[in-house]
Amino acid sequence: MVDLRVNLAGIELPNPVLMASGVFGTGTEYRELLEVGRLGGIISKAVTLEPCPGNPPPRIWETPCGMLNSIGLQNKGLEAFLEEDLPALLSHGIPIIANVAGFSEEEYLEVARRLDGIGEIRGIELNISCPNVARGGIHFGAEASSVVNLVARVREVYNGVLLVKLSPQVYDIGEIARAAVEGGADALSLVNTFPGMAVDVETWKPRLASVTGGLSGPAIHPLAVRAVWEVAQVVNRPILAMGGISGWEQAVEMLLVGATAVAVGTAIFTDPLTPLGILEGLENYLERMGIASPEELKGKIRL
Amino acid sequence: MVDLRVNLAGIELPNPVLMASGVFGTGTEYRELLEVGRLGGIISKAVTLEPCPGNPPPRIWETPCGMLNSIGLQNKGLEAFLEEDLPALLSHGIPIIANVAGFSEEEYLEVARRLDGIGEIRGIELNISCPNVARGGIHFGAEASSVVNLVARVREVYNGVLLVKLSPQVYDIGEIARAAVEGGADALSLVNTFPGMAVDVETWKPRLASVTGGLSGPAIHPLAVRAVWEVAQVVNRPILAMGGISGWEQAVEMLLVGATAVAVGTAIFTDPLTPLGILEGLENYLERMGIASPEELKGKIRL
Amino acid sequence: MERVLAYLQEVKYYGKAVLLSLEAPGVAAEAVPGQFVQVLCGRDSPRVLRRPFSIFSAKAGRILLLSKVVGKGTSWLAELKAGEQVDLIGPLGRGFAMDEGDRPALVAGGAGIAPLHFLAERLMERRTEPSLYWGLDLGEEFGELPALLGKRFRLFMCSRDGCLGERGTVVEALAREKEPEFNAVYACGPREMLGALAKEIKGANLPFQLSLEERMACGVGACQGCAVPIRSARPAYSRVCKDGPVFRFEEIDWRAYFGGS
Amino acid sequence: MERVLAYLQEVKYYGKAVLLSLEAPGVAAEAVPGQFVQVLCGRDSPRVLRRPFSIFSAKAGRILLLSKVVGKGTSWLAELKAGEQVDLIGPLGRGFAMDEGDRPALVAGGAGIAPLHFLAERLMERRTEPSLYWGLDLGEEFGELPALLGKRFRLFMCSRDGCLGERGTVVEALAREKEPEFNAVYACGPREMLGALAKEIKGANLPFQLSLEERMACGVGACQGCAVPIRSARPAYSRVCKDGPVFRFEEIDWRAYFGGS
Numbered sequence A, B: 001m002v003d004l005r006v007n008l009a010g011i012e013l014p015n016p017v018l019m020a021s022g023v024f025g026t027g028t029e030y031r032e033l034l035e036v037g038r039l040g041g042i043i044s045k046a047v048t049l050e051p052c053p054g055n056p057p058p059r060i061w062e063t064p065c066g067m068l069n070s071i072g073l074q075n076k077g078l079e080a081f082l083e084e085d086l087p088a089l090l091s092h093g094i095p096i097i098a099n100v101a102g103f104s105e106e107e108y109l110e111v112a113r114r115l116d117g118i119g120e121i122r123g124i125e126l127n128i129s130c131p132n133v134a135r136g137g138i139h140f141g142a143e144a145s146s147v148v149n150l151v152a153r154v155r156e157v158y159n160g161v162l163l164v165k166l167s168p169q170v171y172d173i174g175e176i177a178r179a180a181v182e183g184g185a186d187a188l189s190l191v192n193t194f195p196g197m198a199v200d201v202e203t204w205k206p207r208l209a210s211v212t213g214g215l216s217g218p219a220i221h222p223l224a225v226r227a228v229w230e231v232a233q234v235v236n237r238p239i240l241a242m243g244g245i246s247g248w249e250q251a252v253e254m255l256l257v258g259a260t261a262v263a264v265g266t267a268i269f270t271d272p273l274t275p276l277g278i279l280e281g282l283e284n285y286l287e288r289m290g291i292a293s294p295e296e297l298k299g300k301i302r303l
Numbered sequence C, D: 001m002e003r004v005l006a007y008l009q010e011v012k013y014y015g016k017a018v019l020l021s022l023e024a025p026g027v028a029a030e031a032v033p034g035q036f037v038q039v040l041c042g043r044d045s046p047r048v049l050r051r052p053f054s055i056f057s058a059k060a061g062r063i064l065l066l067s068k069v070v071g072k073g074t075s076w077l078a079e080l081k082a083g084e085q086v087d088l089i090g091p092l093g094r095g096f097a098m099d100e101g102d103r104p105a106l107v108a109g110g111a112g113i114a115p116l117h118f119l120a121e122r123l124m125e126r127r128t129e130p131s132l133y134w135g136l137d138l139g140e141e142f143g144e145l146p147a148l149l150g151k152r153f154r155l156f157m158c159s160r161d162g163c164l165g166e167r168g169t170v171v172e173a174l175a176r177e178k179e180p181e182f183n184a185v186y187a188c189g190p191r192e193m194l195g196a197l198a199k200e201i202k203g204a205n206l207p208f209q210l211s212l213e214e215r216m217a218c219g220v221g222a223c224q225g226c227a228v229p230i231r232s233a234r235p236a237y238s239r240v241c242k243d244g245p246v247f248r249f250e251e252i253d254w255r256a257y258f259g260g261s
């Protein structure tokens, strides 16, 4: 008998397949297309202190086996998140993690502080890796010293489970992960999107109004696997892995290189049943392999 | 009438479509499949001072819209390159650029010094970005200070056209490009592959014997476009662009964001006629747009 | 809304477009004019993003989609054969409000005919006869389709190349009508056409609904990918896929809309 | 070597494999046993890397390829219909040297039958009758194909599940033969089989050629992707696609070969 439950730095997840930040709304949008309550959890869209309109359209462009987006942290702001989105997110009866972003260090701190103690939110995912904003986001996540500093300050004001979401667009992601742990991260979340760009050769205009955007989807999967593997080797914290996961095989790859759980992003757009397909595939795989729990696969790559 | 000739930092190219390093051998391997003499030029496989066996197999794995390779600088060494490969490369009557690599700074210097003054070689492409070796390669290309230093030392011993090939796996590729220019680079070549990884979920072994490898192909094209764009904005040197170019549209994209010429890598494996298709497509496009030369497209993106 | 593997019952070719007849009883029963479906394009390695298509018609357990070939996804659709299955999600979005006036003008540019055709059908069922204005770039673009629609609707065709109907744009054609001829406007088409149309009827103060397009990812309102700028005190966006694709003229921030690409 | 769009003249299904008959006169005329072709798999968005297949037969302007379904590329191949076109490059690589002995044993594991079938055909044309040993995991794996080959060749079948021919591996079957029965060995099959075979006939000092497999990118010797470790003073690799796929037993560094995955 396979027991799919996993423990992510203290968050008890019914199974290791979550929905990544920014692709799943409050889950209610997808309610008619899949049984949301069967998922391992949902990570909210980025929450900032004030409402944020996001970037001008077009915000989406398809690329070979991937997509670019430049949504840019569009959200209603913390107040409306707590009043409107959180109840919707909680209505599915599965663990909810809030993705926290900011355009300044103070904003991150203020959001984290206000989320502290809200028991229904099982943890926060500190987004220091959004490539789609001119200030904040990825700019906080590129240098080890600024990562230690920001994470440590958030750690002071937030007592729940603190995940830090890393950008893969750095030379040494292991170093950034170590910095996050030094600052007090309970777990690491990776990867966010890679900065990318596309141009319309007929109009000579960028495909995205914001010129650059973040690349996600199957195209980046091998890059994400490598990032997770690098981080798993240097830090002793659970990893929530994402990046191009579209089937159970990619989820298993992530566990084998050291992830504790995975999150599905872009693949939900192609096929809304992706996360449930992964769950079933994973369960069958574990059964076939005679393995009792996903946690037993963790880091089991044979070198 | 369209004139396809371009000038890459002093290298007169018959047209802006070259073959990237490592995928085209000496060109003779492909002679029966395409008219090699119609290409804009060939960049040789990496040349090191001593023969280098490369990494153990398997060295190749296909990924969504891309591939991983871990060839690892396999080559016969400088002597054999000059005696055997160079004549073969030159036999096509098109410009040849030598890709220079090393496992130590001294090795880079020695190879560059020995290539200096060999007029048939129209320039060298300093490979400080190979992700597939434990020492050398990418490790030289990640820090601005070490880039300035290495390039400057090579500049002292090599008087021909010096291209520096950058890794995209850094936070700020513009900074690295500036460092290369400060060191004396005449032109920049980008991008090399992104470090990636894949695991066989049945055997739990990595798909590549060297565990990680470099991702190339259409999957990385949007990442490469963005890298070229970043660099074009901050340095005033011609750019040889590559990364997932498989058709004339992607070549035009590269020119629009600031490249002077492009090189085809992985796409030659899918379709050996790719570079000639790009040439024809580019010519038709320029005619249709009423543009006389590829150089007129350079950096013409409309923001 | 549901996700179905719809059996492709028939394919008809009209110039550069195909009309697909798909068995999707649930979608057909629920759909209202202006709504759309998200279609998965490609089989072994499908496109990562589904492609949105307005519902051209919905009856008797079937929906019709009219797809003009513009790129990879639509090329794939155009090669489908009857008997194959198409993976689609729908009906999606907010459709047209239909009780706006008893003399409606329906103004379509190119493939924008799709939602307006569905609307025209439903209006006829309600005994409101619309005037359908359809403009094309090239007269031949949709093959025999204009002739067929001409038999069923009060249809005014025009084409830029003058090969079909009057020469010129659909907005010019509409402008030639006297204003009191219609008391509501519904439109769908390229951005420039909508702009010209808006300019044309701005003073008339008619109920004016438009079906807008924007690149989509989720199609269900979850990702904020399909933003369209709306009038509000500070910059704000609505979602084409969920809040639209049909908007009232007054809702949109047109300056920002045309400022974008 | 050439690149052709080969017309698919016929498809036959044998268990989990398909036998494709392709019109490719240039390739067929040039091909020798042991050579292979690189096939582009997929149409609108083909696989980035072509898939290598040994030539199963070449005559009268046609080549036959036998492909066992193992993944995405081979699944796509298995769904092709007669009349479609297949983009292939070939013939590639170094084939078998055929004048090694007048009593050759051809030892195949699974889909490894392909090059050995071609070799057997050519040997028969030269009036050398080979003994063909073919081992399968499951007796049913290749459907009727073993029965068909049995009519044309001196064929010894064996299967691990015992459902076809003798139960056991092909190497065990070969071992039962007395050594002088054959004076040359040609083999193709999974790595483990080749290892067992090498161990088995090591002492015999026979000419021994093997067709090896390795993941390929270019297929023409340009990229060094398909490295196989060879015996030499210091670590060195040959290219399966150009220096092989057929190697002599002595050429390979077997320890390194089995050290790899």
Ligand SMILES: Cc1cc2nc3c(=O)[nH]c(=O)nc-3n(C[C@H](O)[C@H](O)[C@H](O)COP(=O)(O)OP(=O)(O)OC[C@H]3O[C@@H](n4cnc5c(N)ncnc54)[C@H](O)[C@@H]3O)c2cc1C
Binding pocket: A062, A200, C036, C051, C052, C053, C054, C055, C066, C067, C068, C069, C070, C071, C072, C073, C074, C075, C111, C112, C114, C115, C212, C213, C214, C215, C216, C245
């Ligand atoms: C709500 C909605 C309803 C739609 N209804 C219909 C319909 O009923 N019939 C129909 O034919 N089309 C309709 N479209 C447009 C249709 O979705 C696109 O044509 C399709 O997505 C293009 O896919 P592709 O893969 O062929 O093109 P791609 O390969 O993605 O793009 C090829 C080229 O076409 C351009 N392009 C892409 N999308 C559009 C677009 N929406 N409009 C104009 N140019 C575009 C791109 O800029 C690109 O240069 C609708 C769009 C929306 C948002």
Ligand SMILES: Cc1cc2nc3c(=O)[nH]c(=O)nc-3n(C[C@H](O)[C@H](O)[C@H](O)COP(=O)(O)OP(=O)(O)OC[C@H]3O[C@@H](n4cnc5c(N)ncnc54)[C@H](O)[C@@H]3O)c2cc1C
Binding pocket: B062, B200, D036, D051, D052, D053, D054, D055, D066, D067, D068, D069, D070, D071, D072, D073, D074, D075, D111, D112, D114, D115, D212, D213, D214, D215, D216, D245
């Ligand atoms: C020189 C040469 C000749 C060949 N001749 C034939 C032939 O005549 N008939 C035939 O059926 N096959 C032959 N093969 C093997 C064939 O190329 C592979 O089966 C094919 O590339 C798999 O493609 P795929 O996309 O279906 O599998 P993928 O999706 O690429 O891989 C699916 C799974 O199959 C495994 N796999 C991939 N390639 C092989 C392989 N070569 N052997 C075993 N497992 C593999 C992978 O590890 C992976 O787990 C030959 C290979 C070489 C190198």
Ligand SMILES: Cc1cc2nc3c(=O)[nH]c(=O)nc-3n(C[C@H](O)[C@H](O)[C@H](O)COP(=O)(O)O)c2cc1C
Binding pocket: A020, A021, A022, A023, A044, A045, A046, A069, A071, A073, A099, A127, A130, A165, A191, A192, A193, A215, A216, A217, A218, A220, A242, A243, A244, A245, A263, A264, A265, A266, A267, C217, C223, C225
């Ligand atoms: C449309 C879209 C919106 C996203 N929004 C956010 C966000 O608000 N916060 C965040 O941390 N990541 C965001 N991401 C990144 C994803 O959570 C995920 O890290 C990334 O897409 C890689 O996973 P994938 O390849 O499975 O999509 C977004 C991604 C997409 C495609």
Ligand SMILES: Cc1cc2nc3c(=O)[nH]c(=O)nc-3n(C[C@H](O)[C@H](O)[C@H](O)COP(=O)(O)O)c2cc1C
Binding pocket: B020, B021, B022, B023, B044, B045, B046, B069, B071, B073, B099, B127, B130, B165, B191, B192, B193, B215, B216, B217, B218, B220, B242, B243, B244, B245, B263, B264, B265, B266, B267, D217, D223, D225
């Ligand atoms: C098989 C293979 C071998 C390569 N070898 C080299 C090399 O020796 N030196 C180098 O600078 N780049 C090497 N590259 C990188 C390519 O030159 C190119 O920068 C990269 O593949 C991106 O382009 P692409 O996406 O068009 O392949 C190699 C790439 C591949 C796929």
Ligand code: FES
Binding pocket: C215, C216, C217, C218, C219, C220, C221, C222, C223, C224, C225, C226, C227, C239, C240, C241, C242
């Ligand atoms: S496409 Fe996702 S919100 Fe509209």
Ligand code: FES
Binding pocket: D215, D216, D217, D218, D219, D220, D221, D222, D223, D224, D225, D226, D227, D239, D240, D241, D242
């Ligand atoms: S596959 Fe390129 S050298 Fe063999």
